[in-house]
Amino acid sequence: MATKTGPRVAIITGCSSGIGLSAAVTLAKDPAKGYIVYATMRNVAKKDNLEKAAGATLNKTLFIIPLDVTKQDSIDNAVKVVFDKHKRIDILVNNAGHGSSGYVELVSEQQMRQLFDTNFFGPVNLMKAVLPIMKKQRSGRIMNVSSVAGITAWPFGEIYAASKYALEGFTESLSIGYRAFGIWVNSIQPGPVRTDFIANMGSANNQPEFLKLAEEKNIDKESREICQKVIQLLVANPNFEKENQTPEEIANVIKESLESKKPHLRNPTSQLRYDYAKKYFVDPYGDEFCETIVPHIIPDSLKK
Numbered sequence: 001m002a003t004k005t006g007p008r009v010a011i012i013t014g015c016s017s018g019i020g021l022s023a024a025v026t027l028a029k030d031p032a033k034g035y036i037v038y039a040t041m042r043n044v045a046k047k048d049n050l051e052k053a054a055g056a057t058l059n060k061t062l063f064i065i066p067l068d069v070t071k072q073d074s075i076d077n078a079v080k081v082v083f084d085k086h087k088r089i090d091i092l093v094n095n096a097g098h099g100s101s102g103y104v105e106l107v108s109e110q111q112m113r114q115l116f117d118t119n120f121f122g123p124v125n126l127m128k129a130v131l132p133i134m135k136k137q138r139s140g141r142i143m144n145v146s147s148v149a150g151i152t153a154w155p156f157g158e159i160y161a162a163s164k165y166a167l168e169g170f171t172e173s174l175s176i177g178y179r180a181f182g183i184w185v186n187s188i189q190p191g192p193v194r195t196d197f198i199a200n201m202g203s204a205n206n207q208p209e210f211l212k213l214a215e216e217k218n219i220d221k222e223s224r225e226i227c228q229k230v231i232q233l234l235v236a237n238p239n240f241e242k243e244n245q246t247p248e249e250i251a252n253v254i255k256e257s258l259e260s261k262k263p264h265l266r267n268p269t270s271q272l273r274y275d276y277a278k279k280y281f282v283d284p285y286g287d288e289f290c291e292t293i294v295p296h297i298i299p300d301s302l303k304k
């Protein structure tokens with residue numbers, strides 16, 4: 001979907017793998033040639049997979065440039081490179097992000113701040129960098145890749161959920177205030193997606209690893225049992241496999257939203273995700289969500 005002046009110019013963060021890579025390639029391969037994509041990554045030495053997937057679109061409708069979302073000079077530089085070349089920026093997809101899970105008692109403040117730097121302040125600083133341009137254009141689209149953890153928070157993912165809830169709140173507020181300028185800001189809430197996301201959390205965030213760490217750090221037996229029950233509950237979910245989407249499916253939802261004349265504020269990525277969200281948004285007290293988990297994870301020793 002091009003503008004009157006030609007293809008829409010898009011910046012996407014975190015394109016070395018997963019959803020970012022798929023979104024960049026999906027837009028760059030648009031049959032209508034509606035996009036020029038700046039597929040950014042913090043370490044361009046990791047560009048091989050993207051280059052392969054981009055194929056003939058490389059350096060035609062897909063360009064790879066560096067961008068570390070935690071560094072202001074890197075943000076400013078990337079935005080400048082794109083703006084100097086095209087004199088416009090039509091789309092920002094804030095995709096770069098990290099996971100985190102484990103016992104909150106064992107997560108240092110520094111680890112929490114690092115996660116927020118990537119998942120929250122990075123997207124915010126990028127939005128601040130492109131908004132003045134979009135305002136002058138009187139048009140723009142900002143898509144923030146949030147998570148189902150940004151609308152319902154499971155145990156042991158406290159910091160990750162907090163970072164995505166923060167992003168959701170920011171998105172909602174901004175979205176309402178900037179509509180007058182023709183700027184649409186929205187978010188997407190994938191459930192599990194088959195990417196390197198879990199592997200990239202690092203061993204300290206890997207569930208068997210953090211159970212081991214919990215034992216070493218003398219986390220009480222009941223808390224460890226609760227954690228095991230949470231893992232069982234997740235795996236025993238009959239929809240567990242069905243819930244896993246591919247990065248291409250998520251990329252298509254992003255593209256569809258970018259091409260909608262009136263995009264939704266929030267974008268569940270499948271019917272299953274839509275039904276899940278619907279269940280919790282109708283309960284203003286939030287009890288329904290808590291009650292689907294709490295009774296299943298109480299250790300026998302703590303049952304009253």
Ligand SMILES: NC(=O)c1ccc[n+]([C@@H]2O[C@H](COP(=O)([O-])OP(=O)(O)OC[C@H]3O[C@@H](n4cnc5c(N)ncnc54)[C@H](OP(=O)(O)O)[C@@H]3O)[C@@H](O)[C@H]2O)c1
Pocket residue numbers: 013014015016017018019020041042043046067068069070095096097098099118145146147148189190191192193194195196197198200
């Ligand atoms: N996979 C899921 O189950 C799932 C579910 C819901 C939401 N999400 C969200 O989807 C987004 C993409 O995740 P993914 O599943 O595609 O995982 P992924 O394959 O691990 O991709 C994450 C991307 O973010 C990049 N990144 C991390 N820190 C960065 C920084 N400081 N600056 C720039 N880029 C940075 C990574 O770059 P490096 O290669 O350099 O590390 C990588 O390109 C994340 O925001 C995640 O929270 C994922």
